[in-house]
Amino acid sequence: MTGNTPADTGGSAVADGAARPVLRVTSLVKRFGDVTAVDGVSFDLMPGASLGIVGESGSGKTTTARVLAGLERPTSGTVELDGRVVAGPEAGRPAARGGTRGRVPGGGARRDRLWRASRLQMIFQDPYGSLDPRQTVARSVAEPMRLHAPGPAAGRRARVRELLDQVGLSERAGGSLPRDLSGGQRQRAAIARALAVRPRVLLLDEAVAALDVSIQAQILTLLDGLRRDTGISYVFVSHDLAVVRHVTETAIVMRHGRVVERGGTERILREPRHPYTRLLLDSIPSPDWDLDRVARDRRALDRL
Amino acid sequence: MTLTIPALRARGARRHRPLGVSLAAAFLALVAATGLLAPLLAPHSPDATSLLDSLAPPGTAGHLLGTDSTGRDVLSRLMYGARLSLLAPLGVVLLSGLLGTAVGLLAARAGGWVDAVLARGMDIVFSFPSLLLAMLVVAVSGPGLAAPICVLAVSYTPFVGRVVRSVAIQEGARPYIEGYRVMGFGGFHVAVRHLLPNILPVLVAQSALSFGYALVDLASLSYLGLGVRPPDADWGSMISEAQSAVLQGEPWSGLVPGCAVLLTVVSVNVLAEHIGGSIGGKRSEGA
CATH class of the missing domain: 1.10.287 (Helix Hairpins)
Structure with a gap:
């Protein structure tokens, strides 16, 4: 990336993205009635970076993830994705700093939803429940493609094969129903499906917590490789410090909805403050x- | 993996269909076939009267199941009557299934005040006696089957809607449904294309159960003279017409259609319960 930072040209989206965070969360607050689940969380995520959100259950890390994914509306604060505010008081408008480049012409709820989904995808904890039990893995992977990039079925089939191959699933596994696959295979399928729309950010909510330790290691290695190959960014939500150490460079520690510590993951684990x-x-x-x-x-x- | 699959298969092979279910299915197939092929199979015209042969007991030459008080052949009327007696409840089941699915899905997915209003609405409809409502509407619109079918469909809607709502809420909480939202799919697409197919088995079982109720309710309406118009035959009106003969000590012309209603309803319920049960088994196995 050195020697190639055309910040003033503003040409391609990639060059532009390299200069600014792909995800910026500012003073995020989420209240459920009297309970404040998330209380003033802020962080930046640069393209290709990996950030850990660590905390025990009830610390607000999962709620943070759900707000980022658009499953919950924040009470206050903003989520800025790829230069555009996607959640907050001015959701749907381009961020002030980003100028008009982030604007989606036409607007509309469906457009906003698709815009967000094409940039941020999520992997859930439960690989048993996160795939439609009636659909084969290949069909599950093809489905978001049909929504985001309608086109000939032949091209889609080729891309599905490529994706399954990328996450280490055989063609045979692609033709199976989720119930015929192991937990690790299902999580690989979920990753393939999330990658199908080529998102810039992948949100992983306790993505390996339900897997055996040896399978965990395989999935984490897969995630590492994918990030190297595609330049995707990760937000890795986990209670497991060993897992976070493996896949993230920076981390925030949450307690009672607040960020109590932030910094390099290694530093946090070696000399916690x-x-x-x-x-x-x-x-x-x-x-x-x-x-x-x-x-x-x-x-x-x-x-x- | 390689060990569990043969084990599952063996268990699946050993679990065969109970005899009662096979009998019920066979009986329903028979009734449907005779209704469908009535013009070919029926020995007499269903409306041909012959006062000389009236109230013949079953087994009489030429009249296998006897004749009614105006000398019409009971077997022929039973065969023709099967058409309306099966089609009308089917109409009720399809209509109420459609309405109930729409209401239940909407309530489950919208939540909030929409859910509250729809749930209370279903409670109100549910608590209103359907037969009374049907009689009121028939009194206004005149006899004929369209009005009772529509009224029964509406009053059976909560029967389906409540189940769809609770199953849809349960299924909708599973992460794959939220996953579709994160993927950018709209609420309608998720509900109809993904949620509905996954709750369809429950829906089918529940609807099949309401078929039996609809058949009895429609037969009751016909018995009260509010359903089909004479001389058209359906089983309810046949029982109704046999009334005076039964009082004279000639019960056959009423007993035969009565047995037809009873056996059909029992068969449908046995089948519905089997469908529901086997789905329940499959679900827990998958989880």
């Missing part, structure tokens, strides 16, 4: 594990 991050690290089972100390620290933290 916030007591909560330290507690999370101490909670991982290890030979010199001291349950009493973990419980003591948690009580101390709750008193803060």
Whole structure:
């Protein structure tokens, strides 16, 4: 990327994207009644980067992911995707900084939805429930293509084969129903489907939490390779620090809806600054594990 | 994997259809066939009266199931009557299935006040006696089958709508449905193309169950003289016409169509329950 930053030309979308974050979240707040699930979360995600969102259940990390995916509306704050505000008070308008380049002509709810979906896709935790039980894997993968890029079926079939190959699924697996596949195969199928529209951001919500450890490693290796090959960005939501260490360079740690620590993933795991991050690290089972100390620290933290 | 698949197959092969279900299916097929082929199979015209032969008991030469009080052949009338007796409930089932699916899906997917209004609306319709409603409408519109079919369809709508709503809410909470939204699909597409096919088995089982109720309700209306117009035959009106003969101690012309209603309703319900049960088994197996 060095020596190739034509920030002033503003020509191609790729060159433009290299200069600014592909995803920018600003002061995001989500309340459910009296409960504030997400409280002022902000972060930037650069193209090709991978960001971890770490926290225990109830920390607001999944709600954050759901707002990013458009499954929940934020109470306040903005989500800016590829230079355009997709959620927030001015959703649908181009971001002030982005000028008019991000504008989608015509507007309309369907257009907005498609625009967002073509740039951000999501992988869910449960590989058993995230595929339509009645559709073969190949049809599931082809479906978003039909919506986003209608065209001849032959071209679509070729692309489906290519995608299945990319995630390491055989053609035979492509012809199977989800119930005939293993958990790891299903998650590969979900990844292929998410990649079908060539999104710029892939949101992974506990994407490997339901898989065996050995399968987890395979999927994480696959994700690493895909990012290298396609330049896609990841937002990786997880409670598992070892997993986050494997696939992200930077991370934010969330607790009670707030970001309590942010920085390079390695640094956070090696020398955590916030007591909560330290507690999370101490909670991982290890030979010199001291349950009493973990419980003591948690009580101390709750008193803060 | 290679171990589980043969195991599943073996279990599937051993699980054969119960005898009752086969009998029910065979009986319904027979009734449908005789209704369809009535002009070819019926020994007499269903409307040909012959007062000399009136109230012949079953087994009389030329009249296998006897004759009614005006000497019409009961078997022939039963065969012709099967047409209306099966088609009219089928109309009710299809209409109420369509309405119930639309209302149930809309309530489940829209949620909020739409759901509240539709759910209360279904409760109101559900609590209103359908037969009474049908009688009111027939009193206004005059006899004929169209009005009762429409009224029964509306009053059976909650029967289907409630089940569709609850199953759609349950199924809609699964991540693949949310996944389609993230992919950019609209609510209507997701509901009709993905949610509906996945709840279709439940829908079919529930509709089949309401077929039996519709048949009895329509027979009751015909019995009350509010359904088909004489001399057209359907089983309800045949029972109604046999009334005076039954009081005279000649029960045959009423018992035969009565048995036809009973056996058909029981068969439909056995079949519906089997469909529902086998789907339930498949679902838990898949999960």
